[in-house]
Structures are given as C-alpha cells and as structure tokens.
Amino acid sequence: MKRADGRALDQLRELKITKGIFEYAPGSVLFEIGKTKVLCAVTLAEGVPPFLRGKGTGWLTAEYALLPAATVTRSPRESSSFKRNGRSIEISRILGRALRSVVDLSRFGENTIMVDCDVLQADGGTRCAAVCGAQSALNLAVQYWLDVKFIEQSIIKNQVAAVSTGAFDGTAILDLNAFEDNNIDSDFNFILTDHDEIVEIQGTAELGTVSWQQFDEMRALAQKGIQELCSFIKERTL
Numbered sequence: 001m002k003r004a005d006g007r008a009l010d011q012l013r014e015l016k017i018t019k020g021i022f023e024y025a026p027g028s029v030l031f032e033i034g035k036t037k038v039l040c041a042v043t044l045a046e047g048v049p050p051f052l053r054g055k056g057t058g059w060l061t062a063e064y065a066l067l068p069a070a071t072v073t074r075s076p077r078e079s080s081s082f083k084r085n086g087r088s089i090e091i092s093r094i095l096g097r098a099l100r101s102v103v104d105l106s107r108f109g110e111n112t113i114m115v116d117c118d119v120l121q122a123d124g125g126t127r128c129a130a131v132c133g134a135q136s137a138l139n140l141a142v143q144y145w146l147d148v149k150f151i152e153q154s155i156i157k158n159q160v161a162a163v164s165t166g167a168f169d170g171t172a173i174l175d176l177n178a179f180e181d182n183n184i185d186s187d188f189n190f191i192l193t194d195h196d197e198i199v200e201i202q203g204t205a206e207l208g209t210v211s212w213q214q215f216d217e218m219r220a221l222a223q224k225g226i227q228e229l230c231s232f233i234k235e236r237t238l
Helices: 087-102 126-147 178-183 212-237
Strands: 015-019 027-033 034-045 060-064 111-120 159-170 170-172 187-194 198-205
Touching: 015 126, 015 212, 027 126, 034 126, 034 178, 060 087, 060 126, 087 111, 087 159, 087 198, 111 126, 126 159, 126 187, 126 212, 159 178, 159 212, 170 212, 187 212
Parallel strands: 060 111
Antiparallel strands: 015 027, 027 034, 034 111, 159 170, 159 187, 187 198
C-alpha cells in the first residue's frame, strides 16, 4: 500500500516542539505532528475539588478546544454558542485521565494543575497530539516548579503519549492524517506510557469488522510510534 503523503506504513509524521509559547504559564508548547498543531499550557490554581478537600493531595484537570479556523469549515466558538461541544468534553476528560495516570499528586499539596490544549490546525490525530503536547508542557512546568522550590522532587512518574492507527484495505498504518482518517476501514487511538503500559485504547470499525490479527498489527505499530514520541518529548523537554 502506498500512502498519499509518501510515508512508510509505520512512519510518524514530522514532529516539532516549540517551547515557551505563553510567557505567564510555567509550561507551554506548540506541538506539531504533520499539519496538526496544538497549543498546550500548564498552569496552577490553589485548591482542589470538594471531594479532595482536607485530604492533602492535589488534582489535575484539562480542557480541550478546537479553534474556529482550525478546520476547512469554520467551527463556532463554544463561548458564542453558550454550550460545550460533546467532542471537546470527551477529549478534555481523556487528557485529564492520561496525565493523572503518570503524575503523583500526593506530593503536590492541595493544588490543581490546569492543562489547556487548543487546536490551531487540525489534520487528523488532534486528541493524540493534545496528549503529547500536554505531556511536553507538563514536563516544562514541573521543571519550573522544581527551580523555584515549589516542589522538592518531580511529581512525574512516567511519560505518556498517544498515537492513532488504522486499517485500510486490510493493511495497518500508523499516525493517520485527515485524509486517511476520513477514508479508513477502522481506526484506533492508543494512549500508552514510555514503559509500554496501557492508559487508554479507543477504537471502532468504520466500514467493516476488525480481526484480532489486524488489531495486533495496529497495537504493534502504536507501541513503536509511542516509544518514538516519548523519546522525542523527553529529548526536548527534560
């Protein structure tokens, strides 16, 4: 099978991290994978949700949004429609779960880490790019908190990353762009740690069923891709 952009079946799109996008955020990046671009920032708020008050532990929460001009057809701002988009809510929860899985909040006091991810440009894999960008921004924020003596040791236990896979005409491929995502037989999103541990797997058949052999092929591609993503993130933010 030949991919439209010329990549090998197991090849990620070009990766880029630009650090320090927001001056006032302890950690911020512009994370790019191919033509998909996501702004990610990590900030701190005092206090925790009611169910954690008095327990001496912290919390992490996330928000995801697709900016109006991120896609070919303009998306309305959620603030203008006075309601949150269901997809934005879903991905926000995914981001929160992904980052909480690799952070030791028991060493952070009763404070809340706020993760904001805004998609500047979407060309497939925006939720996966948001996870990777959020981890990158969190690495920078934790280093800042260490430097200013807000924390005594890193609260990051592992690195987490996410990547999409799919099956097209029975062939498994890694890191779908928008064209592939719109024409794929099945697609899966894998969120794994750099220790090859599972955080979350989402997937569905679009045009037919998925065999276990196809799933195993996509899983193997995802494991390879996430190791490459984690290495890239660590090299540039740790």
